Amino acid sequence: xxxxxxxxxxxxxxxxxxxxxxxxxxxxxxxxxxxxxxxxxxxxxxxxxxxxxxxxxxxxxxxxxxxxxxxxxxxxxxxxxxxxxxxxxxxxxxxxxxxxxxxxxxxxxxxxxxxxxxxxxxxxxxxxxxxxxxxxxxxxxxxxxxxxxxxxxxxxxxxxxxxxxxxxxxxxxxxxxxxxxxxxxxxxxxxxxxxxxxxxxxxxxxxxxxxxxxxxxxxxxxxxxxxxxxxxxxxxxxxxxxxxxxxxxxxxxxxxxxxxxxxxxxxxxxxxxxxxxxxxxxxxxxxxxxxxxxxxxxxxxxxxxxxxxxxxxxxxxxxxxxxxxxxxxxxxxxxxxxxxxxxxxxxxxxxxxxxxxxxxxxxxxxxxxxxxxxxxxxxxxxxxxxxxxxxxxxxxxxxxxxxxxxxxxxxxxxxxxxxxxxxxxxxxxxxxxxxxxxxxxxxxxxxxxxxxxxxxxxxxxxxxxxxxxxxxxxxxxxxxxxxxxxxxxxxxxxxxxxxxxxxxxxxxxxxx
Amino acid sequence: xxxxxxxxxxxxxxxxxxxxxxxxxxxxxxxxxxxxxxxxxxxxxxxxxxxxxxxxxxxxxxxxxxxxxxxxxxxxxxxxxxxxxxxxxxxxxxxxxxxxxxxxxxxxxxxxxxxxxxxxxxxxxxxxxxxxxxxxxxxxxxxxxxxxxxxxxxxxxxxxxxxxxxxxxxxxxxxxxxxxxxxxxxxxxxxxxxxxxxxxxxxxxxxxxxxxxxxxxxxxxxxxxxxxxxxxxxxxxxxxxxxxxxxxxxxxxxxxxxxxxxxxxxxxxxxxxxxxxxxxxxxxxxxxxxxxxxxxxxxxxxxxxxxxxxxxxxxx
Numbered sequence: 001x002x003x004x005x006x007x008x009x010x011x012x013x014x015x016x017x018x019x020x021x022x023x024x025x026x027x028x029x030x031x032x033x034x035x036x037x038x039x040x041x042x043x044x045x046x047x048x049x050x051x052x053x054x055x056x057x058x059x060x061x062x063x064x065x066x067x068x069x070x071x072x073x074x075x076x077x078x079x080x081x082x083x084x085x086x087x088x089x090x091x092x093x094x095x096x097x098x099x100x101x102x103x104x105x106x107x108x109x110x111x112x113x114x115x116x117x118x119x120x121x122x123x124x125x126x127x128x129x130x131x132x133x134x135x136x137x138x139x140x141x142x143x144x145x146x147x148x149x150x151x152x153x154x155x156x157x158x159x160x161x162x163x164x165x166x167x168x169x170x171x172x173x174x175x176x177x178x179x180x181x182x183x184x185x186x187x188x189x190x191x192x193x194x195x196x197x198x199x200x201x202x203x204x205x206x207x208x209x210x211x212x213x214x215x216x217x218x219x220x221x222x223x224x225x226x227x228x229x230x231x232x233x234x235x236x237x238x239x240x241x242x243x244x245x246x247x248x249x250x251x252x253x254x255x256x257x258x259x260x261x262x263x264x265x266x267x268x269x270x271x272x273x274x275x276x277x278x279x280x281x282x283x284x285x286x287x288x289x290x291x292x293x294x295x296x297x298x299x300x301x302x303x304x305x306x307x308x309x310x311x312x313x314x315x316x317x318x319x320x321x322x323x324x325x326x327x328x329x330x331x332x333x334x335x336x337x338x339x340x341x342x343x344x345x346x347x348x349x350x351x352x353x354x355x356x357x358x359x360x361x362x363x364x365x366x367x368x369x370x371x372x373x374x375x376x377x378x379x380x381x382x383x384x385x386x387x388x389x390x391x392x393x394x395x396x397x398x399x400x401x402x403x404x405x406x407x408x409x410x411x412x413x414x415x416x417x418x419x420x421x422x423x424x425x426x427x428x429x430x431x432x433x434x435x436x437x438x439x440x441x442x443x444x445x446x447x448x449x450x451x452x453x454x455x456x457x458x459x460x461x462x463x464x465x466x467x468x469x470x471x472x473x474x475x476x477x478x479x480x481x482x483x484x485x486x487x488x489x490x491x492x493x494x495x496x497x498x499x500x501x502x503x504x505x506x507x508x509x510x511x512x
Numbered sequence: 513x514x515x516x517x518x519x520x521x522x523x524x525x526x527x528x529x530x531x532x533x534x535x536x537x538x539x540x541x542x543x544x545x546x547x548x549x550x551x552x553x554x555x556x557x558x559x560x561x562x563x564x565x566x567x568x569x570x571x572x573x574x575x576x577x578x579x580x581x582x583x584x585x586x587x588x589x590x591x592x593x594x595x596x597x598x599x600x601x602x603x604x605x606x607x608x609x610x611x612x613x614x615x616x617x618x619x620x621x622x623x624x625x626x627x628x629x630x631x632x633x634x635x636x637x638x639x640x641x642x643x644x645x646x647x648x649x650x651x652x653x654x655x656x657x658x659x660x661x662x663x664x665x666x667x668x669x670x671x672x673x674x675x676x677x678x679x680x681x682x683x684x685x686x687x688x689x690x691x692x693x694x695x696x697x698x699x700x701x702x703x704x705x706x707x708x709x710x711x712x713x714x715x716x717x718x719x720x721x722x723x724x725x726x727x728x729x730x731x732x733x734x735x736x737x738x739x740x741x742x743x744x745x746x747x748x749x750x751x752x753x754x755x756x757x758x759x760x761x762x763x764x765x766x767x768x769x770x771x772x773x774x775x776x777x778x779x780x781x782x783x784x785x786x787x788x789x790x791x792x793x794x795x796x797x798x799x800x801x802x803x804x805x806x807x808x809x810x811x812x813x814x815x816x817x818x819x820x821x822x823x824x825x826x827x828x
Contacts, residue, residue, distance in 0.1 A: 343521065
């Protein structure tokens, strides 16, 4: 099998055998990792490294280069508050522009010299005696005081467990591991999945492929995309009056926050959105049978609401086919569905998403008791304030449990977390703490808070299985309330929920 | 998965003027014979689904390849050069489209063609334009609920004369106001009992089940006001009564329902007169939607044409 299933960037350099001592190590250089680095830089902190497995910054926006990749949130909102960009070309940016923005931010705040590229983290172990994290990477060892995991939730692609996928003789590409060299012109292409990546890649490739079969398990709710180019005079205005862009950002934020009322408080407020989505489908698809196949049977918002103006027309195109019979088996040159139909196929595009509820980084981080985070989380991810875990001192998670949002900008959530982690780091410095660790009671209380807020929300009660819920049906990925409440909660470190050990003492705990 | 599978591929066949014809090809490319089904006015390939289901075992056994396609401006197929102006649209264009489809998807091997209503006229147009295809390549033809011409009102009564006079203007208005008309159409969807009653009375015979009527109404609902209006004058202009010679070279079966209101029996009897060797099948208590109403009869006739086409090849 050719393709991109197993490709990983080659290590930038061989392991040197020496161990570097650093104050802070940040895993990942996407929006979260870069944001953390910039936060540190802005207050003069220089003693940190960014461990990046690839050869460039950007994270999710570096990896997802499939045709049509774009953001579902307006760029005026989906960007760092401290790095506004008056030059966005469209209201909703496409991947190359967002990636360029992240690269520019890394340059502007001089973050690149802190980056260690090719540094795929293989393990991170807490050494309780030394009060340090020992981080092994593909390019060497690091001994650090504080470890920040900004590895993110949309980092590691999931591959479906379909019999015969490994025997396929054509090309298999995951959308997050796109091979731009592979020419799809005239090919018979299968797209597996109908989530956020699928509805972007399908209309982008449909005009060039010979035929396209979209294998759908569950249809998505799709609303119109109000994307438009940003006029040059508007860009000049943003440059001249940055306050205007800020005001628009605030307005977009507020508008999107109204969705929370429907998703987390009163599902009936989502009915107009469902009507909009149905009218959109009705206008774009004439065939009642196709329309029925594309109509979800669960409450809108239960899975991520998607935005697109060209997905339905692409599905209804002369060279397209929506396949709803489940896949039974993949053979070297074809895909067979459970209704006994065999479709000869040249290339399979897997738009099957990411490891979200089982973050792969958790299997690599070992806490005080020698157990990995994944082992501790076997019954579901728990944390205090989405950032810290008992038994894992001096570890901070960004874009970890219950930070996800489906309705607004992830960057807003990340910046809320940055404030929290930075306050924790500054508290450690101010109090002269070598170790800071959250208490089990605190994460129990936070778990209950999340469970309480999640009760009755559309994600739990909407009648769908989504990547928001873990295998036990618990919401361990989404923040189930207004995002300004998250920001308020993350404004300052809840010192009372932590145990600190001052530097120089040997395991003498200092409670709040 | 064990057991037989049916190969399926979707093709968008490009025509010289830039249209794309959506075709679904079932079965192996090395099947001994290919059956191509052409649907009628404001319908789509789904109108043949019941017949196709009866032929499925033959396809799974590798004895038959089946091609269903959407006619220009119908279903998923596009309009090509008629996207902005339908004035020159004719059924001859549909015949040319079928020729392109055969060249592209069935360049060699025996072929059986079946056309329902406008699809039957499509085959007649192909036979008139490319008679050389009929004989060795196309070996059998089924003409279902169709006509060789003379569909426009004769202009004998005042009402008919008025209709003839107004029709071109009405078509223009309908196409111009297609968007508004579509909206009006949404007010009476196929799920509505009145809609079903209208469809039943116009198109179906006494034995038609509600399931058939709803399925047919949904297919028609999926087609556009534009297709309805654009092809209306083209159907009136269709006249191949003197150009059926090529069809004499192949086995032809003519099928019609006794209660067909759109293409009444006399049209099929005219065809049978012009093609003396053709078989004529009159289905009782059956309307215009014969492939849906009598799928078994249609598939039996097609099976005979398929068998004969393969025998011909064995003999040759």
